[in-house]
Amino acid sequence: MSLRPLRFITLPISHYCEKVRWVLDRQQVPYVEEGHAPLFHAFHSLPLTGGASRTLPILIDDNQSPRQVLADSADCLRHLADQHGATWLYPSPDAAAIEAELGDKLGPATRRFAYFHLLPRADLTLPLLTARVPGGEVMVARLLYPVIRRVMARSMRIDAAGAERSRQVLRAELAKWSARLSDGRKYLCGDALSAADVTLGALGAPMVWPDGYAQVPMPKLSALPAALGQEIEQARQTLAGQLILRLYAEDRRPSRPPAAP
Ligand SMILES: N[C@@H](CCC(=O)N[C@@H](CS)C(=O)NCC(=O)O)C(=O)O
Structure with a gap:
């Protein structure tokens, strides 16, 4: 069937x-x-x-x-x-436990930190929020951006103090998972990709800015607000950041086959 x-x-x-x-x-x-x-x-x-x-x-x-x-x-x-x-997602109980921790800690932290710096820049943020959504929603979102921005800031508690707390959390998370990778293992749970890596890759992506993220055209790193760009450069130096870049280069199959040249 x-x-x-x-x-x-x-x-x-x-x-x-x-x-x-x-x-x-x-x-x-x-x-x-x-x-x-x-x-x-x-x-x-x-x-x-x-x-x-x-x-x-x-x-x-x-x-x-x-x-x-x-x-x-x-x-x-x-x-x-x-x-x-x-x-392959759950080769061991570790994979689900790491997925849950990343979902609770890294996900909210990367999102809050990135949006704190992006939301004031409608020119960068609107194209990201409206990629691959119906045309009518794009038009209304353009008109309502100030409202959308306020609602997002309120619901995700995006303010300077929250962004600073999130920066500490995301640095701690990257350090923690880098320490796990420091024995030379290829993936978080050993030799093969699991839910732990997919979760680290996706939820950590806003702090590493890999090519191919969400199949959405992303602004160049050099076009980002300086404080966000600097944090990304720093995250890219960590073993966890390097794993995220490698996952996107090697393990993230695109949704649609690339168009013929
Ligand atoms: N624990 C949920 C979190 C999902 C989540 O936070 N989604 C956000 C987008 S990143 C959302 O829908 N936000 C809109 C809202 O809160 O109304 C999951 O893992 O699916």
């Missing part, structure tokens, strides 16, 4: 969405991504979860009975491992 494509509801630039997209692509699970701009996203997430969750990603699998609606990136990965053959 052929597989019905999964529905993948996203904020395309979100690093939690990128984490799930990475596994869908690597596992070559057929899916259709429905990207939305911030604010518009809640018109999809809230009804789909009966009001239980506002965040994205959400993955909907109609191949199961009853149909599965997964509203957290870790649940999505577990589903892809259990139902779609991505058993």
Whole structure:
């Protein structure tokens, strides 16, 4: 029986969405991504979860009975491992434990620190927030950017003190996972890619700025606000930062085959 494509509801630039997209692509699970701009996203997430969750990603699998609606990136990965053959994600209990810690600590910290520096720059941020979303949402998001910016800042507690705390957290996380890699292992759980690496790669990407992130055109590093650029340069020197760059160069299969030259 052929597989019905999964529905993948996203904020395309979100690093939690990128984490799930990475596994869908690597596992070559057929899916259709429905990207939305911030604010518009809640018109999809809230009804789909009966009001239980506002965040994205959400993955909907109609191949199961009853149909599965997964509203957290870790649940999505577990589903892809259990139902779609991505058993490589969890070779040992460590992989899920590292995934959970990165999801709680690194993810919020990289997002808050990066947005603290990006949100004041509508010229850089609007194209990121509106890449691969419907045209109508792009138009309204342009008009409503000051509102979107305020809502994002309030809901993610993005202010100078929060950004500084997040900088300490993300430095500590990069140091912790670099120490684990210092015995020369290729990946966080040993010789093979797992959910731990995919999570480090996606959630750490805003602090390392790898090519290919989320398949969204990213501004050049030199165009970023200086404080963000400097932190990225520093993160790239760590073993964890180098792993993230290597993961994007070697282990992140693109969603669509590259166009013929
Ligand atoms: N624990 C969730 C976190 C997801 C999350 O925080 N998503 C953000 C985007 S990075 C979101 O949807 N924010 C919009 C909102 O909070 O309304 C997961 O792993 O899926």
